[in-house]
Amino acid sequence: MINIALYKPDIPQNTAAIVRLSACLNLKIHIIEPCGFNLNDSRFKRVAMDYISLSHIVRYPDFGTFMNKNSKSRIILMTTKSEKFYHHFIFKKNDFLLFGRESAGVPDEIHKK
Numbered sequence: 001m002i003n004i005a006l007y008k009p010d011i012p013q014n015t016a017a018i019v020r021l022s023a024c025l026n027l028k029i030h031i032i033e034p035c036g037f038n039l040n041d042s043r044f045k046r047v048a049m050d051y052i053s054l055s056h057i058v059r060y061p062d063f064g065t066f067m068n069k070n071s072k073s074r075i076i077l078m079t080t081k082s083e084k085f086y087h088h089f090i091f092k093k094n095d096f097l098l099f100g101r102e103s104a105g106v107p108d109e110i111h112k113k
Helices: 012-025 042-054 063-069
Strands: 003-007 028-032 056-060 075-078 096-099
Touching (some): 012 028
């Protein structure tokens, strides 16, 4: 199973749409805090609808904790700065697709890992 990881998401509607997608495809979603909104936010709930009860969300207090708990898996940063297109990449079971914050992406030190 591929995992979706969100690094400090800050737009509730986008995160909720990913929750819906993960529920439909039976994917785990991992949220790396701090989140730019509360999961009780009405904008989040409106888009997530009933899918929230069908999804599996794991939350981490920070990026270090996320890395420590998932050290045996590949963490693949989904970025526009990549030299390889995703459709030319070979994904493996238990990979983590890491998406950066909508407003700022991920810090440079994460790009370098």
